[in-house]
Amino acid sequence: MERNNLRxxxxxxxLGLLALSWQACSQNTAETSDLPYLGERQxxxxxxxxxxxTDTVYHRIPDFAFINQDSQVVTSLTVQDKVYVTDFFFxxxxxxxxxxxxxxxxxxxxxxxxxxxxxxxxxxxPQHDTVAVLRDYADRLxxxxxxxxxxxxxxxxxxxxxxxxxxxxxxxEEEPGGFVHSGAFVLVDQNRHVRGIYDGTDPAxxxxxxxxxxxxxxxxxxxxxxxx
Amino acid sequence: MLIKTKILLYLAGIAALLTLTRCxxxxxxxxxxxxxxxxxxxxHMDDGSGLRNLIPPLAGADYLENHRDDLACIIxxxxxxxxxxxGKNYNQGMPGFEHLNxxxxxxxxxxxxxxxxxxxxxxxxxxxxxxxxxxxxxxEH
Numbered sequence: 001m002e003r004n005n006l007r008x009x010x011x012x013x014x015l016g017l018l019a020l021s022w023q024a025c026s027q028n029t030a031e032t033s034d035l036p037y038l039g040e041r042q043x044x045x046x047x048x049x050x051x052x053x054t055d056t057v058y059h060r061i062p063d064f065a066f067i068n069q070d071s072q073v074v075t076s077l078t079v080q081d082k083v084y085v086t087d088f089f090f091x092x093x094x095x096x097x098x099x100x101x102x103x104x105x106x107x108x109x110x111x112x113x114x115x116x117x118x119x120x121x122x123x124x125x126p127q128h129d130t131v132a133v134l135r136d137y138a139d140r141l142x143x144x145x146x147x148x149x150x151x152x153x154x155x156x157x158x159x160x161x162x163x164x165x166x167x168x169x170x171x172x173e174e175e176p177g178g179f180v181h182s183g184a185f186v187l188v189d190q191n192r193h194v195r196g197i198y199d200g201t202d203p204a205x206x207x208x209x210x211x212x213x214x215x216x217x218x219x220x221x222x223x224x225x226x227x228x
Numbered sequence: 229m230l231i232k233t234k235i236l237l238y239l240a241g242i243a244a245l246l247t248l249t250r251c252x253x254x255x256x257x258x259x260x261x262x263x264x265x266x267x268x269x270x271x272h273m274d275d276g277s278g279l280r281n282l283i284p285p286l287a288g289a290d291y292l293e294n295h296r297d298d299l300a301c302i303i304x305x306x307x308x309x310x311x312x313x314x315g316k317n318y319n320q321g322m323p324g325f326e327h328l329n330x331x332x333x334x335x336x337x338x339x340x341x342x343x344x345x346x347x348x349x350x351x352x353x354x355x356x357x358x359x360x361x362x363x364x365x366x367x368e369h
Contacts, residue, residue, distance in 0.1 A: 008233075092321065094322075098273075101279060140280060
């Protein structure tokens, strides 16, 4: 009887370990339909019919203008009403960039036929990564430029927009390749609000990103039906 | 009823052990795999598949056989210019890994030669040292 108790105890212990290790080893897979608004927010007071009303103004990506692999200008208008994923890289990057790009290709393939979703990759080495270099890079990745823009521009504009996306990017001679940058994928909604930041080198986080994108997309058919 | 519960608990125990093994497996990788993951996998990917037409694959690459005598020097000092792998052109420079010693390069090469579906002859450390001796003038320091 005592032995049986011990066995039951040990089994229960193992069950507990199972639960713990499961939690430790697997990513949280809970679906989030209400993505947060990231970045600093401001409270703005205004008066409506003599009443004080407080509005929350979320951090918004400012207007921008860059040049893509087709020498086309890509601006805030290009991404208007689109959900887009953005990152910062450079073509000669010897570290995490290829892995990021292989993960970005997964997003590209998941939303290839959905014009409401776009991808925007900024080079942080505009001196080397000219339009021609970006053209060759995109061609070798075999991706379409309507969907995935590889952009270059003034170095200062690129570095300052990186800050707006809350991504670090800067020159550093100590780093392999001469630049330090994060491997973040930033998810931006139709109003240019940042709704998520993911590790672009981690397939599990990219899985989550691929699941999060549709939650930002309008339910197309239903809305159209409502309109009619 | 009690027996059923017991069986269930045992099953849970087995599942727990399997899960734990999954957790700790990564600690027991051999050095070749660990070094590959640290130094090579960012570009050539964990499965040696490369990246489309940008970064050549290592999996099933004829280059590993055709250029066997150059492989150690390529890892140590990198490579620039166009290369042809399995009939395709690639032109993305590869950085050198000067901090790796001959033993580490041997382990990486043997991992690559015997994984990703590859079944090429292994390298001895003497062979790698001989190759590295040929390109020693490229050492920066």
